[in-house]
Amino acid sequence: MKANYILFFLCSSLIVLQISLLCSCKKFIDIGDPKDQLNSSLVFTDSSTAVTAINGIYAEMFTNRNLFSNSATTIYAGMSADELYPYAPSLKDEFFKNELSPANHINIDINFWKPAYKFIYMANLALEKLADSKELTSSLKLQLSSEAKLIRAFCYFNLVNLFGEVPLITESKYQVAAIAPRAPISKIYSQMIMDLTEAKAGLSATYLSGERVRPNKWTAAALLARCYLYQGNWTDAEAEASSVINDGTYQLEADLNKVFLKGSPETIWQLKPVRPGFNTYEGIEFVPSTALTIPTYLATTGLLNAFEATDNRKTAWLKSRVFNGSTLYFPYKYKIASSTVLTEYLVMFRLAEIYLTQAEACAQQNKVSQAKIAINKIRNRAGLANISAADKASLLLAVEQERRIELFAEWGHRWFDLKRTGRADALLGPLKGITWQPTDQLWPVPQPERNLNPLLTQNPGY
Numbered sequence: 001m002k003a004n005y006i007l008f009f010l011c012s013s014l015i016v017l018q019i020s021l022l023c024s025c026k027k028f029i030d031i032g033d034p035k036d037q038l039n040s041s042l043v044f045t046d047s048s049t050a051v052t053a054i055n056g057i058y059a060e061m062f063t064n065r066n067l068f069s070n071s072a073t074t075i076y077a078g079m080s081a082d083e084l085y086p087y088a089p090s091l092k093d094e095f096f097k098n099e100l101s102p103a104n105h106i107n108i109d110i111n112f113w114k115p116a117y118k119f120i121y122m123a124n125l126a127l128e129k130l131a132d133s134k135e136l137t138s139s140l141k142l143q144l145s146s147e148a149k150l151i152r153a154f155c156y157f158n159l160v161n162l163f164g165e166v167p168l169i170t171e172s173k174y175q176v177a178a179i180a181p182r183a184p185i186s187k188i189y190s191q192m193i194m195d196l197t198e199a200k201a202g203l204s205a206t207y208l209s210g211e212r213v214r215p216n217k218w219t220a221a222a223l224l225a226r227c228y229l230y231q232g233n234w235t236d237a238e239a240e241a242s243s244v245i246n247d248g249t250y251q252l253e254a255d256l257n258k259v260f261l262k263g264s265p266e267t268i269w270q271l272k273p274v275r276p277g278f279n280t281y282e283g284i285e286f287v288p289s290t291a292l293t294i295p296t297y298l299a300t301t302g303l304l305n306a307f308e309a310t311d312n313r314k315t316a317w318l319k320s321r322v323f324n325g326s327t328l329y330f331p332y333k334y335k336i337a338s339s340t341v342l343t344e345y346l347v348m349f350r351l352a353e354i355y356l357t358q359a360e361a362c363a364q365q366n367k368v369s370q371a372k373i374a375i376n377k378i379r380n381r382a383g384l385a386n387i388s389a390a391d392k393a394s395l396l397l398a399v400e401q402e403r404r405i406e407l408f409a410e411w412g413h414r415w416f417d418l419k420r421t422g423r424a425d426a427l428l429g430p431l432k433g434i435t436w437q438p439t440d441q442l443w444p445v446p447q448p449e450r451n452l453n454p455l456l457t458q459n460p461g462y
Contacts, residue, residue, distance in 0.1 A: 044126075044133040047140055053129075054144050057122050057151055058213065061115075062271045062281075062346060068112045068158050069119065070271070070346055071281040075297060076111075077162070077412025080440075082431055084297045084409065087328070098432055098440040100462070102447060109446035112162060116155045117169065117177070123152040125172040146202030149195035150215050153223060154348075160188045161230075161416045164442045164459060181455040182445075189231055196224040205247070212267050213345070218244045219269040222349040225357050230420050238361035241354045244268070250351040252381050256316035259352075260333050262345040266352065270345040279344040283334035286409070287319075294323055295330035299408075302431065304329055306404055312383040313405055331409035352378055353413075356403050363395035371395045378402050437461055 044050045061069035078084035079095040086092040091107065094100050100108075126148045130141050152170075159166045167180035168188050200220035208214050225240035244250065253259045253266045260280075262270065273279050288295050299318060307314040319332035336344050359374035368390060375398055376386045382405075389395045400417070407413035418424040419441045429436045439461030450456045 044129040045135040047136060050130070050133070050136055050140065050144055053126060054147050055214070057119060057126070057148075058271060059274045060122070061119060062274055064115075065281050065284070066111055067115045068162075069115060069155075071285050072111045073158060073162075073412045074282060074409055075285060077415035078297070078409055080443075081412075081415040081418060082300055082302045082428060083414050084303075084331075085300055087294055087296060087298055097435045098428070098437075099435050100440075100444055105444060105447045108443055109448050112443075113159075113446050113449055116159050117167075120152050120155050120169055121172060121174075121177070123148040123155075124170060128172055142202040143204065143208075146199040146220070147215060150199040150203070150220050150223065153192040153195040153199070153227075156188055156192050157223065157227065158412075160185055161412070161419070162443050163445060166445075167453075167456070179453060179455055182457060189227060192227050193224065196220045196227065200224060205249075211262065211272065211345075212270055213272045215269045218247060218249060219349060222268050222354055225354065229357050229361060230416075232364075234361040234364040238358055238365070238367075241358035241361065244354045245351070245358060250354075252351055252355075252377065254381065256312055256382070257335075259350070260335075260344055260347055262343060264347075264350070266350045267345075267347050268349040268351065268354075270347050272345050273342055277340055278338055279336045279342060280334045280346045282331075282346065282409075283336045283344060284338060286331045286333075287335060287337040288321065288330075289337045295321060295328055297330060299329040299331065303404075303408060306401070308384060310383055311405065317408075333409060347410075352381075352406050356399060356406065359402075360396065360399045363392055363399060366392050368392075368395065371399070375399060375402055378406055382406075 043053050061067070066072045066075075075084065076092075076095050079086065079092065080098060085096045091104055094104050127145055130136070130145045130148070133141060136144075156166075156168075165182035165185055166188065167177065168183035168191060169177045169180055170191065197220075199215075200217045203215060203217040203220055205217050207216055221240045221244050225237050225244070228234075228237035228240060250268060251265045253264050258264055259266055262272075278284065286295070286297060304314075304318075317331065317333045318329050320327050320329045322328070334344050355374045355377050359371045362368075362371035362374065372387060372389065372395070375389075375395070379385070379387065379402065387395075387398050389398045400421070400423070403417055404414055418427060424441050425436075425438055428440075432440075439459065442459045444462035445456055445458050450458065
């Protein structure tokens with residue numbers, strides 16, 4: 001049963017490229033696979049089906065609501081930090097209180113752990129099939145394998161920052177995944193950096209369609225810069241961030257209300273919605289569907305008070321409703337709850353983060369003037385004056401402040417930042433009160449996964 005369950009999990013179907021699985025038996029169906037299935041030997045013998053296979057992974061990342069790859073990381077990590085809280089009492093309160101009980105393990109498993117490893121499996125399988133292909137051109141194989149490596153690195157970045165040590169799987173054999181132990185964080189980052197370095201070298205500098213929905217080399221550089229920043233490798237973080245900025249492909253969108261539109265010049269990579277009638281799931285989750293609907297997730301008082309009085313981001317990216325005499329604020333970066341017209345795509349990476357990465361890396365190296373220039377790019381766009389910080393300590397606090405305001409309700413940045421900078425205990429402890437423990441900085445390894453894999457250990461505190 002254990003092997004069957006892992007097999008089912010790893011080989012869940014794609015929306016376009018369903019991966020054949022005999023759900024109740026011990027092996028794949030032993031007949032020829034249709035040409036549109038990822039595990040088919042025919043997929044990577046034809047350029048169109050090979051491209052479709054990789055595009056299918058992007059579609060799968062955005063097909064189902066509330067996965068780590070579309071809205072769940074933003075929401076649940078935002079509640080774990082000091083950004084968001086749920087309006088109505090539910091199990092979600094446990095994330096806001098940082099008291100995750102066994103009742104939430106299935107939620108964490110279904111929305112985070114399982115889909116992440118599912119996409120990793122798909123990337124691994126694609127890499128193996130591409131390597132074996134004799135029919136595809138070398139240039140196409142390089143492009144598609146680079147995209148698969150970027151997908152794998154993206155999944156591992158989120159896993160390691162939510163759970164800490166996790167199994168490092170780089171092949172498609174489910175028997176290996178079923179008994180894989182947790183790998184050291186340093187080893188996982190080494191794999192991510194290798195994948196992203198190779199992806200950057202193999203990806204085209206230009207986009208392969210009229211939209212930015214398939215990653216290019218600057219997408220790899222953006223995630224590479226983030227990985228170096230998280231590791232404290234300031235030199236390489238600055239270099240990668242600067243490479244994206246200096247290329248000139250991207251510009252900060254002057255109108256804050258247009259930053260998250262599909263045509264924004266600030267966007268480095270975005271996912272295109274694939275379900276009819278919907279734009280982004282973050283728009284669905286945050287924006288009330290009617291004038292009388294209560295928002296599901298609200299901005300904390302701490303976040304509201306963190307904005308400077310003249311910061312245009314507060315008016316552009318937050319909206320309010322009055323209920324029972326109380327003014328409730330909710331994220332309004334994505335402004336469409338539902339629509340048959342696609343105007344908002346999910347932004348995976350954007351230039352503003354890259355400027356703040358450059359600023360932090362420079363500040364850590366005492367490059368004061370360079371750090372100030374990068375920070376002021378973001379502040380001036382928001383209608384704020386230049387900072388007066390003139391030393392490393394004050395610059396780092398300025399970067400922390402700008403990351404909090406610029407990147408709130410996006411991809412769990414605040415949650416990850418507080419942990420990687422060692423600021424979580426100092427800032428969240430007083431805010432969360434007696435419910436906060438240092439061990440709350442990592443979420444529990446889902447118990448359903450531990451039941452299946454005896455080598456999966458649990459994080460302290462759970």
